[in-house]
Amino acid sequence: MPPEPASFIGREPELRLLGQLLRERRLITLTGVGGVGKSRLALRAVADARHTRADGVWWVELSPLRDPTLLTATVAHAVGLADHSPRPLDEELCAWMADRELLLVLDTCEHLVSDCRHLAGELLQSSPGLTILITSREPLRCAIEEVVEVRPLPCDGPDSDALALFRARALAAAPRAAAVFADPERAAVAAEVCRRLDGIPLALELAGARLRLWTVEQMAERIGERFEMLSDVRVPRPPRHQTMRTTIGWSHELCEPLERLLWARLSVFTGDFDIAAARAVCAGGPLPAARVERVLAGLTAKSVVLRSEERGAGARYRLLDTIREYGHDWLGELGETQLVTDRHAHWYAALSQAADRGWMGPGQVDWYRRITAEQAQLRTALEHLLTADPTAALEMAGNLWFYWFACGHVHEGRAFLERALRRAPRTEVAYNQALWSLGLTMLLQGDMDEARRIGEQCARDAAHLADPERELRAAYLHAASVLMPGDPVRALELSGPRARAGHGGRPTGPGWLLCKLSTSYSLCALGRFEEATEEARSLREACAELGERWMRAYADYILAVAALGLGDHGEAARHVRAMLSGKRLLGDRLGIALGLDLLATAVAGLGDGELAARLLGTGHAWWRTVGRPQMGSPSLTAMRDQGERQARAAIGDAAFEAAFRGGAAASTG
Incomplete structure (x- = not known):
């Protein structure tokens, strides 16, 4: 859920109606003109529903989404489903929601009406406990849809909600404006401003911010002039649409020339962005990079741009859709859209290239957070490059291998990589990197034959390039594709010490370390636990020296598996708890699911059957978000089953089932 705004004014009748509809109906759509407050009303309406839905309320922001084929992936990611199965993602999402009781909010759907209608229909049919709340400028037009038109705030009288919102925004911008509302005559002028703005919340907020510079009388006069000038428009619009468009145009005219230029250029951003991106993308001509931050601050003060603070990401900025659309039209008028x-x-x-270089270092967690925060922008960039510069798209998709492979975006990554590989000319290094990245996504989806084929092709190409790092990466992919179905001997031949020495390469490079990871797994699968411990300890030390966390956590996992094989359950539990700590930092759902299964087996071996059962239940919940229990691996399944047998033997079947159900109810959010 996004944070609620600090102030919320009015809407009591709408909130009562929505409270009733959310209890009685399964598909509700809030419609209305842009800027009327649909999203804010939805956010306030569902705030109380969190306590009445067993599986909570999930908010999906669709405003940044431009590619309708990514709708299901966006919803799945928002609800915590990092599906790794080869099945269509919409089927997995339906299955995941089937037995849940939750409220799903799809915010800003007007550009995806047909796709949202189809997805909502599928989800509602498969999940009896699901309710969907939509915000859109137009309804979905479904048979079961309950449409609620969100109207502007009442603006008649001295105590109207519109005047209260205008007052609140004015006082936030200029505390001295309190004198306006204390004087009945001047308050009446303010009320007339609200009436001329039709009580549309966004228009009121934009106007209220102008009281920093004007008197309310000046504002009333200028609004009147502006509306009269634009009343004879060539393109007819409904009155409220015209009011909103006119108000934004008025705000645009009142900006400084550089503010108008920045407003137009910022319109290429979908979703939120940081100041570094604004400088890089929007500077040029009369707007030097050194002045972007100051001009952006001016737009923020005028409520044209919204500013927020994100944990781990610093200040973020965004334009509301109606304001962004106006800016984009102006960008076209300037002839700068393509540029x-x-x-x-x-x-x-x-x-993306910088993130790839930094992924194996001490900034890994920061890169994970930053790339996650930039997801909407990355999608927009990839979509554009696939058409405008396929070679750059190929390089970018390949550089994001860690995001697709390690951060739970397997379906999306595979789709982008396949499209880029089809469209781009076959450049040697970029093609090899993208092909290897595609193989990693196939590996996680259980498409082992294709992953093995691609691993072999990558190995041939890397040998031709005489690039040891590429050879090592290909060796890991090939080894993992035979290890997971149950052939550790062949995996060891492909990625073990002798194979690594034959390839050469940096012992601190991703390829070398991934091969050590595969080797450690293979040795455990062969029961050679002392050798596995030595290999995993060496891997962990190398990762710790680099400041890397993702692979270090898997080294802890292997140390735990080896300790378990050697009969030291306490040591196994210690290592797996360290592993889980690292995986939570990176949101690695697959790693968390693996760790919970292993921890359950370790504590079952220590005699705590009840805790083991709860951990297995929680692990089951996490595996559901991954989509492939135990990744289809015989050795992982055998280890998990061992823990269950020991737990049942310790506490009995009835107590086990009760504890398991308790663990399965744990949140995976």
Whole structure:
């Protein structure tokens, strides 16, 4: 859920109606003109529902989404489903929701009406406990849809909600404006301003911010002039649409020239962005990079741009859709659409390259958070480059291998990589990297034959390139594709010490370390636990020296498996708890699911059957978000089953089932 705004004014009748509908209906759509407050009303309406839905309320922001094929992936990611199965993602999402009782909010759907209608229908049919709340400028037009038109705030009288919102925004911008509302005559002028703005909340907020510079009388006069000038428009619009468009246009005219230029250029951003991106994308001509932050602050003060603070991401900025659309029209008038869109795409391509270089170092957690925060922008950049510069798209998709593979975006990554590989010319290094990244996604989806085929092709290409790092990465992919179905001997031949020495390469490179990871797993699967411990300890030390966390956590996992094989359940539990700590930092759902199963087996071996049962239940819940229990691996399944047998033997079947159910109810959010 996004944070609620600090102030919320009025809407009591709408909130009562929505409270009733959310109890009685399964699909409710809030419609209305842009800027009327649909999203804010939805957010307030569902705040109380969190306590009445067993599986909570999940908010999906669709405003940044431009590719309708990513709708299901966006919803799945928002609800915590990091599906790794080869099945269609919509089927997995339906299965995941089937027995849940939750409220799903799809915010800003007007550009995806047909796709949202189809997805909502599928989800509601498969999940009896699901309710969906939509915000959109137009309804979905479903048979079961309950449409609620969100009207502007009442603006008649001295105590109207519209005047209260205008007052609140004015006082936030200029505390001295309190004198306006204390004087009945001047308050009446303010009320007339609200009436001329039709009580539309966004229009009121934009106007209220102007009281920093004007008197209310000046505002009333200028609004009147503006509306009269634009009343004869060539493109007819409904009155409220015209009011909103006119108010935004008025705000635009009142900005300084550089503010108007920045407003237009910022319109290429979908979702939120940081100041570094704004400088890189929007500077140029009369707007130097050094002045972007100051001009952006001016737009923020005028409520054209919204500013927020994100944990681990610093200050973030965004434009509301109606304001962004106006800016984008102006960008077209300036003739800069292609230029600024290209800048945007290449900035995020460069960011992806920097993230790839930094992933194996001490900034890994920060890179994970930053790339996660930039997901909407990365998608927009990739979509643009697939058409405008397929080679750059291929490089960018390949550089994001860690995001697709390690951060739970397998379906999306595979789709982007396959499209880029089809469209781009076959450049040697970029093609090899993208092909290897595609193989990793196939590996996690259980498509082992294809992963093995791609691993072999990557190995041939890397040998031709005479690039040891590429050879090592290909060796890992090939080894993992035979290890997971149950052939540790062949995996050891492909990635073990002798194979690594034959390839050469940096012992601190991703390829070398991934091969050590595969080797450690293979040795455990062969029962060679002392050798596995030595290999995993060496891997952990190398990762710790680099400051890397993702692979270090898997080294802890292997140390735990080896300790378990050697009969030291306490040591196994210690290592797996360290592993889980690292995986939670990176949101690695697969790693968390693996760790919970292993911890359950360790504590069962220590005699705590009840805790083991709860951990297995919680692990079951996490595996459901992954989509492939135990990744289809015989050895992982055998280990998990061992823990269950020991727990049942310790506490009996009835107590086990009760504890398991308790663990399965744990949150995976």
